[in-house]
Amino acid sequence: MNESILHINNLSIGYSKPICSNIQANVKKGELVGLTGKNGSGKSTLIRSLLGLELLLSGEIFLQGENLKNWEVKKRSQKIAAVFSRLNQVPAIPVFDLVALGRLPFHSNFSKLNSNDKDWIHHAIELVGIVDLKNRFANQLSDGQLQMVMIARALAQDTELVLMDEPTSHLDIENQFKIFELIHKLSEETEKTFIVASHQIELVLQNASQIWWLDDGEFHAGLPEQIAYEQQIFEKLSQEKIRFDYAMGSFRFQHLKNKKVNLVTDGSDLAYWVKHALERNGFEVSNDSALKVIVNKGFVYLDDFKLKSLRSLIEKINKNE
Ligand SMILES: Nc1ncnc2c1ncn2[C@@H]1O[C@H](COP(=O)(O)OP(=O)(O)OP(=O)(O)O)[C@@H](O)[C@H]1O
Secondary structure, eight states: OEEEEEEEEEEEEESSSSSEEEEEEEEEOOOOEEEEEEETTHHHHHHHHTTEEOOOOOEEEEEETTTGGGOOOOHEEEEHEOOOOOOOOOOOOOOHHHHHHGGGGOOOOOOGGOHHHHHHHHHHHHHHOOGEEEEEEEEGHHHHHHHHHHHHHHHHOSSSSEEEESSSOOOHHHHHHHHHHHHHHHHHHHHEEEEEOOHHHHHHHHSSSEEEEETTTTEEEEEEHHHHHHTTTTHHHHOOOOOEEEETEEEEEEOOEEEEEEEOOSSSHHHHHHHHHHHHTEEEEETOSHHHHHETTTEEEEEEOOSSSSSHHHHHHHHHO
């Protein structure tokens, strides 16, 4: 994974005025780049600029050492595939045919799908795990199912570079993880390079080899942990009432906590949910409270009183407090 595939030199992107300038980046073959930033920071504009769909305000983009501005549309589509989150109307064609559109850049005539094309289409359908959808009509799929089909179409295109703009936005948690796992695996095993714009910051940080963070017109690139730490990503994404909890590893609402309780936990799943219920009801979990809740072997106690349910815990503890 040492060969450079993409080089961006002093790029400025935007419309009548720049949204982000001084973009300087280098991507090696087989990397998974996570592109993230707040709403309106310019992620889609950058993806569209890389695809040649927006004029560059200044700077250059080199793919495999060649300046993209010299490439015709056909060559671009043989080298770069894209998946977008905005699902427009799709035609009433079978899923297989929609995935087959990924092979179009390699043919002047769509009827000439050869066995290599068909292999790629089947392979992409299997990789994404949508074999059961292959004979369904694309216009009759759910948004999530259609999103998986569009990812398969991009993989069928078999390009060196795949750009994805919020590819998991319509997917349930299982499929969100599945897609990130898949692109992570493909980037490692096939040396395809992925640039994935996403708001799913934890998934991005866990899977990307490099982060591009767009922040208030500035571009930062680097190792996920380094960018998260140095650019204080979680602090910048936090707000007054929503903060990142480093112990929990997720963003949490900051409910007003004006009461304290001492929670003695056994570290079980139940203990997690008891803490959740207490915090949601305005309790701060603290050792210096005389009010003691104990979780032990699947049961919850208020001091030595065994409770029937979490509801009875909340009712009783509110009375005791
Ligand atoms: N065609 C356009 N013409 C003019 N301005 C545009 C155009 N498309 C987007 N913008 C503006 O450019 C800025 C960046 O938009 P962009 O869609 O790239 O952000 P984003 O980071 O992808 O946002 P989100 O996370 O909400 O999808 C926004 O202020 C947006 O209003």
